[in-house]
Amino acid sequence: MELTKYILKRLALLIPVLIGVTIIAFALGVLSPGDPVDQILNPDGSESYTQEEYEQVSERLGLDQPVVVQYLDWLGEILRGDFGRSFFTQKSILDQLRYRIPTTMVLAGLSMLLVTIFGVGSGIIMATHRDSPLDRFLSGLSTVLLSVPGFWIAILLIFLFAEKWKILPTSGVSSFAGFILPAITLALPGTGVCARLTRSTILDELGRQYTVVADSKGLDQRQVVMRHAFINALVPIGTYLGTHLAGIMGGAAVIETIFAIPGIGSYAIAAVQSSDYYVVQAYVMLCGTIYVIANILIDIFYITVNPKIRFGLAVE
Amino acid sequence: MKHMRLRSKIALGILAAILLAGIFAPLLAPYDPYASDLGNVLAQPSAQHWLGTDSIGRDLFSRILYGGRQSILLALVATALSMGIGFLIGLVAGYFGGAVDGVITTISNVFQGLPGLTLMIAIAALMGPGVTSMIVAIVTNSWVGFSRIVRGEVMKIKQESYIDGLKSVGASKARILFMHISPNLLGTTCILFATRVAAVVIAVAALSYLGLGLQPPTPDWGVMISEARAYFRRVPMMVVAPGLCIVALSLSVNILADEMRDRLDVRKDSLKDM
Numbered sequence: 001m002e003l004t005k006y007i008l009k010r011l012a013l014l015i016p017v018l019i020g021v022t023i024i025a026f027a028l029g030v031l032s033p034g035d036p037v038d039q040i041l042n043p044d045g046s047e048s049y050t051q052e053e054y055e056q057v058s059e060r061l062g063l064d065q066p067v068v069v070q071y072l073d074w075l076g077e078i079l080r081g082d083f084g085r086s087f088f089t090q091k092s093i094l095d096q097l098r099y100r101i102p103t104t105m106v107l108a109g110l111s112m113l114l115v116t117i118f119g120v121g122s123g124i125i126m127a128t129h130r131d132s133p134l135d136r137f138l139s140g141l142s143t144v145l146l147s148v149p150g151f152w153i154a155i156l157l158i159f160l161f162a163e164k165w166k167i168l169p170t171s172g173v174s175s176f177a178g179f180i181l182p183a184i185t186l187a188l189p190g191t192g193v194c195a196r197l198t199r200s201t202i203l204d205e206l207g208r209q210y211t212v213v214a215d216s217k218g219l220d221q222r223q224v225v226m227r228h229a230f231i232n233a234l235v236p237i238g239t240y241l242g243t244h245l246a247g248i249m250g251g252a253a254v255i256e257t258i259f260a261i262p263g264i265g266s267y268a269i270a271a272v273q274s275s276d277y278y279v280v281q282a283y284v285m286l287c288g289t290i291y292v293i294a295n296i297l298i299d300i301f302y303i304t305v306n307p308k309i310r311f312g313l314a315v316e
Numbered sequence: 317m318k319h320m321r322l323r324s325k326i327a328l329g330i331l332a333a334i335l336l337a338g339i340f341a342p343l344l345a346p347y348d349p350y351a352s353d354l355g356n357v358l359a360q361p362s363a364q365h366w367l368g369t370d371s372i373g374r375d376l377f378s379r380i381l382y383g384g385r386q387s388i389l390l391a392l393v394a395t396a397l398s399m400g401i402g403f404l405i406g407l408v409a410g411y412f413g414g415a416v417d418g419v420i421t422t423i424s425n426v427f428q429g430l431p432g433l434t435l436m437i438a439i440a441a442l443m444g445p446g447v448t449s450m451i452v453a454i455v456t457n458s459w460v461g462f463s464r465i466v467r468g469e470v471m472k473i474k475q476e477s478y479i480d481g482l483k484s485v486g487a488s489k490a491r492i493l494f495m496h497i498s499p500n501l502l503g504t505t506c507i508l509f510a511t512r513v514a515a516v517v518i519a520v521a522a523l524s525y526l527g528l529g530l531q532p533p534t535p536d537w538g539v540m541i542s543e544a545r546a547y548f549r550r551v552p553m554m555v556v557a558p559g560l561c562i563v564a565l566s567l568s569v570n571i572l573a574d575e576m577r578d579r580l581d582v583r584k585d586s587l588k589d590m
Contacts, residue, residue, distance in 0.1 A: 013422075017429055020422065149563070155559075156555070272438050
């Protein structure tokens with residue numbers, strides 16, 4: 001069947017990407033400053049050890065093997081779900097990820113929801129009220145949104161809502177209210193980008209022949225926009241939202257740190273600051289995998305909205 | 317030639333003011349941005365100190381004037397490098413197609429799949445904080461955006477009949493690529509360059525805020541926000557002023573990028589003529 005063939009072809013293209021991500025994640029660990037053997041034998045920097053002890057530990061960790069063998073060993077462990085242990089806390093990284101992923105997912109999901117509602121919503125309003133004062137105001141606002149540094153807005157929001165007016169908690173996610181400020185902060189730039197994208201793609205579609213035809217058939221403007229232009233504009237918007245979801249996992253790191261949210265992003269930043277490279281490797285792996293999964297989802301979405309692909313006409 | 321929109325004129329004015337303030341900071345600043353005055357810390361704005369002073373009595377206004385110098389220069393250099401690398405890679409991938417394009421596209425996908433800011437943070441931590449590590453981090457992160465756009469445009473342009481004409485008169489590949497295809501890409505890459513610079517200024521500030529970018533006591537907007545965290549409640553200006561400068565800079569660059577985009581958008585223009 002054409003459709004299965006198409007999906008399999010797309011999946012095959014993503015495998016090299018996944019391999020590339022694992023190589024870079026592995027390289028981050030190999031290139032990291034500091035000697036893991038030394039860190040194990042001499043954690044506080046004051047103990048001495050013999051060359052023999054050093055070689056024993058090195059052999060146990062497989063560090064005496066060539067880099068390629070080390071990479072394959074490491075990959076094998078990752079595939080079995082073993083991300084190793086943090087150098088410092090000695091806690092299993094997999095357990096930490098398991099505990100932290102849901103928190104980041106809630107945060108990312110909420111912020112996606114905000115981006116979709118406000119971004120797509122104001123984009124449609126701008127397109128239907130083209131060149132009106134409302135359009136000018138909203139497009140100005142969306143440009144402002146994508147020009148504001150998230151970490152700065154986070155500080156201001158904490159100050160106003162949590163410290164001055166005491167409406168929302170300053171940090172942590174002990175209750176749902178704790179997610180509100182970070183989700184808003186995280187959604188701001190994406191909302192700006194999404195609104196601009198929605199506006200321009202709908203206006204693009206409105207200039208095409210089929211909408212001109214719909215217009216001349218006497219359909220009212222709202223129907224032309226929603227039934228025809230918007231459906232076609234969904235493809236670029238969907239692509240943006242998909243990559244945004246993948247990107248938000250990386251972008252959430254700073255925001256999670258500022259709001260003291262125990263997600264995977266703040267875990268990664270803490271790991272970077274303490275040179276805990278197994279954790280950084282796991283994080284890069286995870287984000288790369290999420291990116292690949294998001295891409296698969298985008299492809300499936302394409303197929304459902306694009307009749308050309310659905311009917312097997314445009315399999316490149 | 318269309319008239320510039322009012323908002324673009326204002327943006328141009330603000331951008332010029334920020335750049336001039338940075339260039340002439342040594343002449344304009346009333347105080348030495350590094351000089352502390354422990355007898356006058358966390359002062360409110362006054363005639364002597366227009367924006368007040370920070371936690372060790374340095375003049376905020378002077379530090380604000382100096383505050384864009386390093387991060388803007390850094391963003392320009394790093395983005396220009398990304399553009400150069402991305403441009404060449406995109407040109408090669410788009411023009412030669414086939415296996416070359418396949419390999420390059422796969423590599424681009426890998427870089428696109430990496431977690432942006434966190435990768436920058438990892439690189440900054442790997443190489444130790446500093447200017448070189450930030451440039452490496454930014455280039456690692458930014459070249460893909462340029463190569464994608466250039467690749468797409470080149471694939472369109474190489475179908476044009478004048479390229480066939482050039483081939484038939486025996487023009488070399490290098491000549492076609494650099495003399496005849498590249499000039500067509502100038503507009504698009506300039507727009508992308510501007511929007512990337514705006515994003516990179518924000519990323520540099522975020523890195524400096526986390527202590528992984530520019531280091532104290534450098535008078536830099538990101539560093540200033542980072543240093544001000546503990547005193548924010550008493551002197552909000554310490555966080556607000558440098559933040560507003562970052563917003564003003566990236567906003568004016570984004571508005572000007574929009575202006576360029578509108579001028580270059582052929583389809584939109586032809587629509588208006590209809």
